[in-house]
Amino acid sequence: MIHVTNLSKSYSGVKAVNNVSFEIAKGEIFGLLGPNGAGKSTILNMMSTVLPTDEGIIKVDDLQLNGNAKKFKQLIGVVPQEISLYEELSAYDNLVFWGNLYGIPSKELKERIHTILEMIGLLDRKKDLVKTYSGGMKRRINIAAALLHNPKVLLMDEPTVGIDPQSRNHIFEVIEALNKQGLTIIYTTHYMEEVERLCNRIAIIDSGKIIAQGTQEELKQLVPTQESIQLEFALLSENQVTQLGEKLNLRMIQRENTLTIESSVKELSQIIIACNELNLAIKDIQLQKINLETIFLSLTGKQLRD
Missing domain, CATH: 3.40.50.300 (P-loop containing nucleotide triphosphate hydrolases)
Incomplete structure (x- = not known):
């Protein structure tokens, strides 16, 4: 039409x-x-x-x-x-x-x-x-x-x-x-x-x-995983994100002191260990099923409401 x-x-x-x-x-x-x-x-x-x-x-x-x-x-x-x-x-x-x-x-x-x-x-x-x-x-x-x-x-x-x-x-x-x-x-x-x-x-x-x-x-179906893990830290620098990325080899997107990692709950313990090794203080952890917001984040590297 x-x-x-x-x-x-x-x-x-x-x-x-x-x-x-x-x-x-x-x-x-x-x-x-x-x-x-x-x-x-x-x-x-x-x-x-x-x-x-x-x-x-x-x-x-x-x-x-x-x-x-x-x-x-x-x-x-x-x-x-x-x-x-x-x-x-x-x-x-x-x-x-x-x-x-x-x-x-x-x-x-x-x-x-x-x-x-x-x-x-x-x-x-x-x-x-x-x-x-x-x-x-x-x-x-x-x-x-x-x-x-x-x-x-x-x-x-x-x-x-x-x-x-x-x-x-x-x-x-x-x-x-x-x-x-x-x-x-x-x-x-x-x-x-x-x-x-x-x-x-x-x-x-x-x-x-x-x-x-x-x-x-x-x-x-356009994103590699159907889950993501969102971590909120007391403080998070770009250098720490780079180091964490090298340790985990997972796609990560930073927004201020929050990090969204495209991963399933199976990798959660590995992620927490890597954060501890870098002395990153985790304030909150949320497991998220894939939705349009996370799809947009995955495709653009940005939040919908940035």
Whole structure:
């Protein structure tokens, strides 16, 4: 359904998006997972026609974006990172405003607004001013505005930023309900637990490049071990990490006084002995099963939230 091929975008000579390609089937939730500044928002801004592409092709249902921007906009709904609502208007009036911009006939628009507000759980608050809403409620109205014209694809850019866990869970339920109705969704985030819950397939992106993509199970096969050991030390220098690496011959990634070692519990005693020999004071030990955070760490040498 969605085909993105060799997509690139540069700012002042720096490639924010570098030769990105992916395909998404109808009815999928496709996750773009990466740290802030990885290029996720730039990709969505090009797909939503906000930014022009430097290179590459974007297609939805065989309709190519270049030269067909007006038709393309009818196919997509956009939930931006920033809340795009008028605080001094009610939720209902905000949705009327956005619906009029889409050219939706009055009777149809009223029905759409009623249905969508009911689905997101805010029908009883429709006449309240947006400025009286919590952050999570505003996020849900933002989603409602993107659904008014009944798009085939929903682009969601970090839709849970800055909201409490309860509101986040409510948004997840809305997304899952929309997907059950057949809506195709592209979801960007730097929270691995969100894509683990929501997404059928995931593209891991860093420094403008997709470094891996697939289902969670497919991504897990990209790392040599299905476990890791995380050690927290009272103090840890780069020289000590180098010495420990020479002793153990295992892949290790340092973050301040914490060391993540790609190894199984079988090597734990060997690791502890080596640490003692170097007079390293261990404060905490955690055994971790492989997850998207450790996969990202293994592939890039960085934490998702660095």
